[in-house]
Amino acid sequence: MALNRSVEITPLGEMPALGVVPERMLAQAIRPERFGEPIQAFQCEEVATPRARKGEVLVYVMAAGVNYNNVWAALGRPVDVIRARNRAGEPEPFHIGGSDASGIVWEVGEGVENVKVGDEVVIHCGVWDVEDPWIKAGGDPITAPSNRIWGYETNWGSFAQFTRVQAHQVLPKPPHLPWAPAAAYMLVGATAYRMLAGWAPHTVREGDVVLVWGASGGLGCQAVQIAKAMGGIPVAVTSKQHRGEWVKELGAAGYIDRGDFDHWGPMPDWRDDAAYAEWLGGARAFGKAIWDVIGERRNPRLVFEHPGESTIPTSIFVCDNAGMVVICAGTTGYEATVDLRYLWMRQKRLQGSHFSNDDQAAALNRLVWEGKVDPCLSMTLGFDEVGKAHQLMYENRHPRGNMAILVGARSADQKDLS
Numbered sequence: 001m002a003l004n005r006s007v008e009i010t011p012l013g014e015m016p017a018l019g020v021v022p023e024r025m026l027a028q029a030i031r032p033e034r035f036g037e038p039i040q041a042f043q044c045e046e047v048a049t050p051r052a053r054k055g056e057v058l059v060y061v062m063a064a065g066v067n068y069n070n071v072w073a074a075l076g077r078p079v080d081v082i083r084a085r086n087r088a089g090e091p092e093p094f095h096i097g098g099s100d101a102s103g104i105v106w107e108v109g110e111g112v113e114n115v116k117v118g119d120e121v122v123i124h125c126g127v128w129d130v131e132d133p134w135i136k137a138g139g140d141p142i143t144a145p146s147n148r149i150w151g152y153e154t155n156w157g158s159f160a161q162f163t164r165v166q167a168h169q170v171l172p173k174p175p176h177l178p179w180a181p182a183a184a185y186m187l188v189g190a191t192a193y194r195m196l197a198g199w200a201p202h203t204v205r206e207g208d209v210v211l212v213w214g215a216s217g218g219l220g221c222q223a224v225q226i227a228k229a230m231g232g233i234p235v236a237v238t239s240k241q242h243r244g245e246w247v248k249e250l251g252a253a254g255y256i257d258r259g260d261f262d263h264w265g266p267m268p269d270w271r272d273d274a275a276y277a278e279w280l281g282g283a284r285a286f287g288k289a290i291w292d293v294i295g296e297r298r299n300p301r302l303v304f305e306h307p308g309e310s311t312i313p314t315s316i317f318v319c320d321n322a323g324m325v326v327i328c329a330g331t332t333g334y335e336a337t338v339d340l341r342y343l344w345m346r347q348k349r350l351q352g353s354h355f356s357n358d359d360q361a362a363a364l365n366r367l368v369w370e371g372k373v374d375p376c377l378s379m380t381l382g383f384d385e386v387g388k389a390h391q392l393m394y395e396n397r398h399p400r401g402n403m404a405i406l407v408g409a410r411s412a413d414q415k416d417l418s
Contacts, residue, residue, distance in 0.1 A: 009046065010161065012383055013410040019117050021058065021107055025049045027160035028386040030095040032083070035076030038390030042074060042159070044383070047094070050156050050164040051107065055130070057115060057167050058107035059123065063183035063380075064158035065100025066389045066403040067218070068331075073097050073152060074390055085155060098158030099125040099151035102173055102182035103408065112167040120173040123158070123165050124186050124361040125150040130168075142194075142357045149355065158183070159386050161407060168358050174369045179409040184402035185222065185368060185375035190356040192223040193364040195304060195326045196230065199351050202302060202324035206231035211290060211300035211318065213307050214331070215252060216243035216400040221376040223304045224250045226364070229372040235293050235300065243400055250376070254293035261286055264310040267337040279313070287318040302326065309333030316342055316350065324349040376401030383407055 007022040016022055029045045052058040073081050073095055082095050105119040115121065128135065129146035141147060151157025156164045173182050196210070197203050204210060210227040214220040215236030227234040228251030236247040236255040244255030258264075263282025268275035291297050299320035305312065308330030315325045316338050325348065330336075342348065356364070367373040378401035381389050386405055392398040 012161065013408065015060065015408060018104075019106060021051065021162070022049055025161040026383075027096045028383065029159075030070075030074055030082070030097065031093065032076065032080070035074070035080075038071055038074040038394055039387045042387035042390065045094070047096070047160075049162050052109035052112075052164060054110040055112060055167055056109040057105055057112060057165055057170055059101065059103040059121065059163050059165060059170070060106045061098075061101050061103045061158050061161060061163050061407040062179040062409040063102050064098045064386075064405045064407055065184045065187060066386075066393065066398075066405060067099050067187050068393055069099060069149065069152040070097035070157075070159075071390050071394045074387075074394075081153060084153070090155065092155055094155075096155055096157050096160050096163075097151050098160070098163070098405075099149055100183050100185075100187045100404075101158035101163060102177075102179050103158075103163070105170065106162065108167070114167055115170050119170075120175075121170045122173050122182055122186050122365065123150070123163070123169050124171065124190055124356070124358075125152075126169065126190075126355050126357065126361065127154055127166055140357055142355055158407070159383075159405065171362060171365045174365070176371070177368070177375065180380045180404040180406060181375040181377040184218075184377045184404045185373070186361065186365070187355070188219040188402065189222040189226070189364045189368070189373060189375075190361040191328055191353070192219055192226050192304070193367075194356040194360045195328055195353045196223065196226050196232075196302065197363070198353065198356070198360055199324065199326060202326070202349060202351070204230040204232040204302060208232045208302060209290070209294060209298050209300040209320075210234045210302045210304060211237065211315070212252070212304045213237045213311055213315075215247045215255065218376070218402040219306060219328070220304070221247065221250055221401050222373060224252050225373045226367065227302075227304075228252075229367055232302075233294060235290055246400060250374070256286070256289045256293065260289075263314070264332075266309065266335070267313045267339060270339065283314045283317045286314055290318060299323070306330070307332045309336050312336035312338060316348060319348050321346045322348065324351055326351045326353050328353045328355075377404055379403045381405050 305327035306329040310332035
């Protein structure tokens with residue numbers, strides 16, 4: 001739909017008339033010449049405002065969530081996302097990141113019927129070509145060759161006054177949430193939901209023990225709540241006692257302090273009897289710690305993984321017979337060793353998982369609407385602090401839970417609880 005574009009630019013925090021799309025907008029942008037630590041890579045710039053095309057929605061951003069993917073974008077590694085898009089024919093010499101947002105629908109493109117101008121929404125980050133043959137043949141869109149992550153693999157993310165997204169990405173904002181917490185949960189929450197509910201028959205059943213690594217982080221705190229809501233018994237792995245006590249408040253049966261163990265990292269060569277025995281002793285002691293938390297000798301049917309390199313050997317070992325280790329990241333590295341004897345002899349499953357599809361994102365959103373999952377917002381920062389937020393994440397100094405950036409919203413919704 002054609003709307004008035006008579007406004008040149010609107011100051012940050014001053015909302016234009018509903019449906020009026022300014023010619024230009026403010027954005028926290030990354031350029032190749034600034035690749036490096038996030039604190040220097042992000043800079044506020046004035047850029048042309050994108051418009052909603054067929055099947056798309058333009059959203060006035062009230063708040064944006066912070067995720068590790070735009071630490072990678074700032075560094076320019078492991079992927080130079082700007083160069084990748086330029087090679088694909090997209091001309092912009094900059095990257096506007098941000099893969100979580102809450103905001104107001106400002107413009108709808110041709111064919112959009114699920115939302116209207118003025119709707120308050122949250123956005124999920126799954127992008128794909130609806131004409132992709134994979135999808136047309138009935139394949140899961142998030143596994144389609146055309147799938148990308150909005151605000152990382154695509155441009156025009158949420159660190160700007162306006163963001164352009166595909167209409168299917170837009171979901172109704174839970175009415176009880178202020179703007180900042182509403183912007184903080186969708187990427188991590190929908191990712192966690194797919195991991196725990198998307199890989200039948202290994203979905204959380206009543207009474208299942210679920211081991212959650214990094215349980216006080218943005219992803220893990222969602223997994224603890226989702227597992228609990230599905231009837232599982234979450235056992236948290238954290239660092240520091242206060243973080244462990246916090247995840248118990250979220251629903252964990254208890255926690256294990258990973259600092260109590262030192263067997264992390266790749267497994268030793270199985271032919272080195274002494275080294276392997278030492279590693280095995282550490283893995284068994286960790287498994288006993290799980291039993292101590294739940295009060296009986298039961299192994300986790302599901303292991304919620306994302307550290308990767310340092311923890312996969314132990315995860316495979318402690319997972320129950322015919323259970324599943326599901327992994328969505330490799331925050332400690334991408335090379336993992338596995339004693340295949342435990343995998344095949346005890347018929348365990350190692351499953352990769354990446355974000356979610358529309359149905360899974362909507363299911364997670366319903367849990368938030370129902371109050372069964374909290375966004376766990378712990379820090380709210382201003383628009384000029386996008387670089388700072390990602391620097392904290394880069395240096396592993398970010399608080400527990402999730403962070404959000406105020407964009408159109410001008411008041412903090414929650415205090416820093418770090």
